[in-house]
Amino acid sequence: MLQRCLDLLAPALERPGAVVVDCTLGLGGHSEALLARFPEARLVALDRDKEALRLSGERLAPYGERATLVHAVYDELPEVLDRLRIARVQGVLFDLGVSSMQLDEADRGFAYAQDAPLDMRMDQTTGISAAEVLNTYPAGELVRILRAYGEEKQAKRIVAAIVREREKEPFSNSARLVELIRDALPQAAKRTGGNPAKRTFQALRIEVNGELSVLERAIPAAVKALDVGGRIAVLSYHSLEDRLVKQVFAAGAASTAPPGLPVVPEQYQPRLKLLTRGAELPTEEEVAENRRAAPARLRGAQRIREDVE
Numbered sequence: 001m002l003q004r005c006l007d008l009l010a011p012a013l014e015r016p017g018a019v020v021v022d023c024t025l026g027l028g029g030h031s032e033a034l035l036a037r038f039p040e041a042r043l044v045a046l047d048r049d050k051e052a053l054r055l056s057g058e059r060l061a062p063y064g065e066r067a068t069l070v071h072a073v074y075d076e077l078p079e080v081l082d083r084l085r086i087a088r089v090q091g092v093l094f095d096l097g098v099s100s101m102q103l104d105e106a107d108r109g110f111a112y113a114q115d116a117p118l119d120m121r122m123d124q125t126t127g128i129s130a131a132e133v134l135n136t137y138p139a140g141e142l143v144r145i146l147r148a149y150g151e152e153k154q155a156k157r158i159v160a161a162i163v164r165e166r167e168k169e170p171f172s173n174s175a176r177l178v179e180l181i182r183d184a185l186p187q188a189a190k191r192t193g194g195n196p197a198k199r200t201f202q203a204l205r206i207e208v209n210g211e212l213s214v215l216e217r218a219i220p221a222a223v224k225a226l227d228v229g230g231r232i233a234v235l236s237y238h239s240l241e242d243r244l245v246k247q248v249f250a251a252g253a254a255s256t257a258p259p260g261l262p263v264v265p266e267q268y269q270p271r272l273k274l275l276t277r278g279a280e281l282p283t284e285e286e287v288a289e290n291r292r293a294a295p296a297r298l299r300g301a302q303r304i305r306e307d308v309e
């Protein structure tokens, strides 16, 4: 889907002095593709994970001053652009979720397939770990998180088992949680939806990193940073993220005029034009090449009007 992101952003970036922000640098694959495809553009790339910045810094070193890498959470985009004295940008890309590096490095605790300390913080310099969430949150709060962020139908059952177990001994590693979930679920629930621990792990990761609240602030901030004509592309990997992106784009693309006006004045006109019909999905070939791309959803929009303050 990288190619489609690049095509979607292209009309805004094929000009001298264009600035594109990669809000989710990761290992720098998308950033490198942006620099290669748009030779006249400057890249600003953010990641909250210092290890990602270190690795992609080496990868992007050949691009010299065209690439500026910043350790930041993506809802800090307005402050980052202020510091760099960049007033407006022509493109923004989000490739949400965790990177393959984070999943593959067992000791980060994101993967349910390997035993590791239950950390799950993307920025290991701040915040609380997944183990602390499991060991300290009240049962009702854990049920809410599993339902809201994991869409886990068996939340009550799983949380009852967690609370029972943590009283005997606090959680520290992933294998014990995976085993507990497998034992807690009824047979029928185990047969559907892949690994039974998948939804709980997703929910914990979202809670630990405050992912949805950060995204809720970041997408409108990114739209606001766009120049008129500028474009934004967002790749999301679960329905909660995609729903949020869809809502922000739909609100921007709608007129805010009160009903009954014969002519819609400028301040009520839409600020965004949608560039994708619904969400675009990966092709069969893309999924065959990379199984982690299977749940991807791409949405794009173009800024077509200034805000009227």
Ligand SMILES: C[S@@+](CC[C@H](N)C(=O)[O-])C[C@H]1O[C@@H](n2cnc3c(N)ncnc32)[C@H](O)[C@@H]1O
Pocket (backbone or CB within 6 Å): 023, 024, 025, 026, 027, 028, 029, 030, 031, 046, 047, 048, 049, 052, 072, 073, 074, 075, 095, 096, 097, 098, 099, 100, 122, 214
């Ligand atoms: C799916 S990966 C991006 C992979 C990247 N496109 C590449 O080509 O390697 C998502 C990255 O976004 C980072 N990330 C997730 N949430 C973030 C946030 N709120 N602020 C900044 N970075 C974030 C993660 O640390 C991770 O490195």
